[in-house]
Amino acid sequence: MNNPKTIESRWAVEAKGLVKVFGDNRAVDGVDLLVPKGSIYGVLGPNGAGKTTTIRILATLLRPTAGEARIFDHDIRKEPHLVRQLVGVTGQYASVDESLSATENLIIFSRLLGLSRKDARRRTVELLEEFHLTEAARRPIKKFSGGMRRRLDLAASLIAQPPLIFLDEPTTGLDPLTRSQMWDTIRRLVATGSTVLLTTQYLDEADQLADRIAVIDRGRVVAEGTVDELKSSLGTSSLHLQLQDAALSPIAQQIAEKMLLVDAVFISPEGRMTAPIADAEQVTDLLLAFRQHNIHTASLSVQKPTLDEVFLTITGHGVPDDENDDNALQEMSQ
Amino acid sequence: MMTRDTLSMPPRRNLSLGQTIQQSLTMAYRTLLKIRRTPEQLMDVTFQPIIFTLMFTYIFGGAIAGNVQHYLPIIIPGILVQTVITTSIVTGTQLREDMDTGVFDRFKALPIARIAPLAGALLADTIRYLIATVLTISMGYIMGYRPQGGLSHVAMAGLLVIVCAWAISWIFAFFGVIARTASSVQGISMLILFPITFLSNAFVPAETMPHWLQGFVNVNPVSHLVTAVRDLANTGTVNSNLVTSLVGVAVIVAIFAPLTVRAYMRRT
Ligand SMILES: Nc1ncnc2c1ncn2[C@@H]1O[C@H](COP(=O)(O)OP(=O)(O)OP(=O)(O)O)[C@@H](O)[C@H]1O
Numbered sequence: 001m002n003n004p005k006t007i008e009s010r011w012a013v014e015a016k017g018l019v020k021v022f023g024d025n026r027a028v029d030g031v032d033l034l035v036p037k038g039s040i041y042g043v044l045g046p047n048g049a050g051k052t053t054t055i056r057i058l059a060t061l062l063r064p065t066a067g068e069a070r071i072f073d074h075d076i077r078k079e080p081h082l083v084r085q086l087v088g089v090t091g092q093y094a095s096v097d098e099s100l101s102a103t104e105n106l107i108i109f110s111r112l113l114g115l116s117r118k119d120a121r122r123r124t125v126e127l128l129e130e131f132h133l134t135e136a137a138r139r140p141i142k143k144f145s146g147g148m149r150r151r152l153d154l155a156a157s158l159i160a161q162p163p164l165i166f167l168d169e170p171t172t173g174l175d176p177l178t179r180s181q182m183w184d185t186i187r188r189l190v191a192t193g194s195t196v197l198l199t200t201q202y203l204d205e206a207d208q209l210a211d212r213i214a215v216i217d218r219g220r221v222v223a224e225g226t227v228d229e230l231k232s233s234l235g236t237s238s239l240h241l242q243l244q245d246a247a248l249s250p251i252a253q254q255i256a257e258k259m260l261l262v263d264a265v266f267i268s269p270e271g272r273m274t275a276p277i278a279d280a281e282q283v284t285d286l287l288l289a290f291r292q293h294n295i296h297t298a299s300l301s302v303q304k305p306t307l308d309e310v311f312l313t314i315t316g317h318g319v320p321d322d323e324n325d326d327n328a329l330q331e332m333s334q
Numbered sequence: 335m336m337t338r339d340t341l342s343m344p345p346r347r348n349l350s351l352g353q354t355i356q357q358s359l360t361m362a363y364r365t366l367l368k369i370r371r372t373p374e375q376l377m378d379v380t381f382q383p384i385i386f387t388l389m390f391t392y393i394f395g396g397a398i399a400g401n402v403q404h405y406l407p408i409i410i411p412g413i414l415v416q417t418v419i420t421t422s423i424v425t426g427t428q429l430r431e432d433m434d435t436g437v438f439d440r441f442k443a444l445p446i447a448r449i450a451p452l453a454g455a456l457l458a459d460t461i462r463y464l465i466a467t468v469l470t471i472s473m474g475y476i477m478g479y480r481p482q483g484g485l486s487h488v489a490m491a492g493l494l495v496i497v498c499a500w501a502i503s504w505i506f507a508f509f510g511v512i513a514r515t516a517s518s519v520q521g522i523s524m525l526i527l528f529p530i531t532f533l534s535n536a537f538v539p540a541e542t543m544p545h546w547l548q549g550f551v552n553v554n555p556v557s558h559l560v561t562a563v564r565d566l567a568n569t570g571t572v573n574s575n576l577v578t579s580l581v582g583v584a585v586i587v588a589i590f591a592p593l594t595v596r597a598y599m600r601r602t
């Protein structure tokens with residue numbers, strides 16, 4: 001890192017054309033990522049998009065089929081041992097020893113990282129306290145709740161706070177209070193100099209935390225940018241509206257696209273409309289326009305965009321594991 | 335604060351031997367903790383020596399050596415070798431089970447020597463061989479076995495068996511790393527171990543076997559080990575069989591330790 005000959009890179013992660021093929025399944029299909037140092041980078045995507053596989057490649061747990069990646073300027077293939085010293089990973093599924101206690105787990109990981117017996121014990125106590133696990137410290141992990149396991153898992157990745165931390169769905173399965181504590185922890189990590197790359201299925205979470213976001217779908221990055229950039233392509237929230245007369249759907253769609261200045265308005269055959277909106281004022285305009293054209297609405301709500309809508313907007317197809325949605329959309333676009 | 339120190343530490347390119355050993359010892363400590371948490375893991379090394387020693391001695395004693403007392407110096411070293419080596423299969427199956435748990439992902443992502451998780455597990459398993467060794471010899475003693483070599487030679491014989499079992503456990507560790515399931519490791523290992531322990535002089539003197547079989551029995555490394563153990567324990571003598579056994583140990587470890595580590599690293 002301190003090589004005087006090269007200008008120090010501003011990227012914590014530089015990945016180019018990463019591909020991972022399992023059998024004939026292209027789980028990761030040409031992913032490019034640039035993660036700036038000192039930032040929180042969110043990777044969003046539905047089930048099976050390739051998020052976990054991408055993280056496992058970057059953390060040297062999987063060999064890519066093709067492509068290359070550098071972590072703080074160290075090639076993941078050529079210098080895996082160096083990369084492992086710079087990276088901490090909290091996988092999607094708990095990677096702690098089930099039959100041991102929280103204390104034993106943390107002591108063992110600390111010792112493996114080269115801490116002395118005394119330091120290992122001290123760090124373990126610190127981490128247990130920080131993650132509110134002190135009371136449960138002596139119980140075997142088998143008896144932990146999902147959230148406790150998750151916290152211990154994160155604690156284990158932070159023993160020697162690494163400069164780059166991968167968190168694969170860090171808040172899935174956490175209650176709202178624990179989730180916001182986790183967010184605080186993540187923010188603190190970045191404030192103290194680390195870079196965090198996290199995956200999530202919740203747009204809200206990416207919104208709260210991430211400086212930049214990549215949306216991955218079917219092994220490819222389909223959108224990338226700052227949260228604001230993505231939002232402006234998406235609308236800050238979305239309008240859900242049920243027409244009284246489904247037969248008016250086509251004309252309602254035309255009007256909505258004109259009024260909302262987007263071409264991403266969807267209407268189901270039953271007259272259920274979904275559209276991104278950037279500004280609440282637009283809704284008033286739209287409703288007035290509907291009134292003029294004698295289009296009546298049965299119900300209406302404005303919601304924060306969901307991941308589903310990110311996909312509708314960005315990829316033009318639904319969440320892929322939901323085949324029915326997919327078909328419905330294809331029908332619609334015909 | 336510690337985190338600062340760690341961050342400013344320049345990345346190291348290579349691990350020293352000392353670090354590798356320390357990491358292996360930590361991994362061994364982990365295995366011991368697991369054994370302490372689930373002592374039922376030690377059932378096989380507790381009951382097998384007791385039951386096998388009793389069974390074989392009383393079933394074969396009269397037929398092979400005229401009576402049980404004369405059979406003990408033949409069978410106890412034989413049973414010892416057979417039991418302890420069989421115990422080493424568990425190393426392979428447990429490694430397979432262990433590798434399927436999430437924690438191995440973390441071991442792989444840590445900047446530690448690749449051999450440490452394997453070496454640690456194998457090292458900790460020597461405790462199992464020690465238990466089996468002590469129990470078998472004690473059973474023999476209870477039944478009237480009085481080895482003429484004296485305690486120190488018996489201890490040497492026990493140590494030799496433990497070292498050999500440790501070496502052989504690298505073979506099973508290799509199966510453990512490449513196999514898909516723990517039960518297939520068990521299957522393959524038994525298939526190999528059964529003939530080589532029984533087609534040896536462990537239970538029956540080779541001279542009583544058909545000529546063609548004697549050929550195999552006499553080159554079988556297990557026979558050399560059994561003879562070395564008998565000579566040490568029964569007469570206190572050290573001979574070429576001991577050397578052959580130790581060379582065998584070195585060869586097995588030299589081949590299977592690197593092979594296992596390579597397979598472990600490749601498995602993704
Ligand atoms: N070890 C493996 N062997 C075979 N296929 C795999 C393996 N790991 C992942 N896959 C496949 O690769 C694809 C991407 O999986 P991955 O776990 O990366 O998705 P993900 O984005 O993390 O999904 P989720 O949100 O469900 O965690 C999936 O189709 C999955 O079935």
Ligand SMILES: [Mg+2]
Pocket residue numbers: 051052053092168
């Ligand atoms: Mg995943």
